[in-house]
């Protein structure tokens with residue numbers, strides 16, 4: 001039975017020890033600790049014994065195991081316990097990290113990531129998997145981005161690489177979205193579930209490229225939005241149409257502020273374009289704002305409250321609309337920037 005992570009001989013480590021020291025131990029817990037990693041939707045934390053059963057249930061599925069370089073099939077509780085023990089040892093030794101991917105809301109374990117810099121320092125190899133019911137929601141990309149932050153910000157590594165089979169399009173897409181690119185090297189990778197090895201094209205990202213992407217992502221995009229409130233105190237949400245980023249999510253009507261426009265003028269224009277209504281500047285009451293780091297830009301979005309407008313409200317872009325009671329706003333899935341706006345609206349409307 002292959003183990004979940006093959007033992008590796010530290011003597012094989014390249015002569016990196018001649019240069020600066022390998023990163024030290026990562027501190028876990030506490031406000032200034034490196035771990036856990038927290039993202040919009042996830043907490044990435046070291047495993048505990050309570051996680052063995054859920055991990056076996058998820059990673060024991062053939063369609064998960066067959067794509068990884070670590071998971072044997074069938075998978076036993078002993079395999080997972082050994083993997084966790086090895087992870088704890090590596091974490092303590094400052095050589096690698098194994099983190100479970102858990103949902104911030106509810107704390108359920110949904111997958112795992114690992115990063116190993118023992119043999120490859122000052123580069124690191126990463127791996128990731130998400131359990132089947134939760135695939136396709138961008139969790140792996142979110143987790144990998146957090147791992148890159150750990151690699152470059154905290155551990156000061158020079159490069160991070162990963163690889164996947166050419167048929168594993170979802171995994172390759174995760175790398176692409178996280179900024180990794182094919183670098184012309186090939187890797188021989190174990191495939192324990194299949195009892196073989198694979199030749200993979202390696203994909204990587206250097207620290208300088210990652211810093212450059214991060215600087216681009218810090219670009220502030222000013223978007224302005226309105227909470228239209230009707231006579232019954234309900235709030236208008238509109239649904240992002242198919243084909244747009246974050247399609248299907250419910251948001252406040254509005255849009256980007258163009259060069260030379262004030263936020264109020266931009267909002268008046270957007271509300272006319274999107275909903276066919278005419279709005280007077282004096283009817284826009286500033287309420288609160290959203291400030292959120294999306295992967296490729298930083299959103300700054302003032303939210304105005306609007307109770308009076310002229311004209312018949314008509315969704316002009318084919319978008320779905322809903323009038324929602326303040327107490328029900330959280331029932332509507334929104335872009336990640338929006339939920340922090342809800343308490344201010346509820347305070348205003350529910351008193």
Ligand SMILES: Nc1nc2c([nH]c(=O)n2[C@@H]2O[C@H](COP(=O)(O)OP(=O)(O)OP(=O)(O)O)[C@@H](O)[C@H]2O)c(=O)[nH]1
Nearest residue numbers: 223225244246251252253254255256299335336337338
């Ligand atoms: N209007 C609006 N945009 C929001 C909200 N929350 C949020 O994250 N956004 C983001 O802010 C940006 C709004 O820009 P937009 O609506 O003018 O642009 P778009 O991407 O839909 O299309 P466009 O670039 O073709 O104009 C989008 O990235 C959108 O996802 C919200 O509540 N209302």
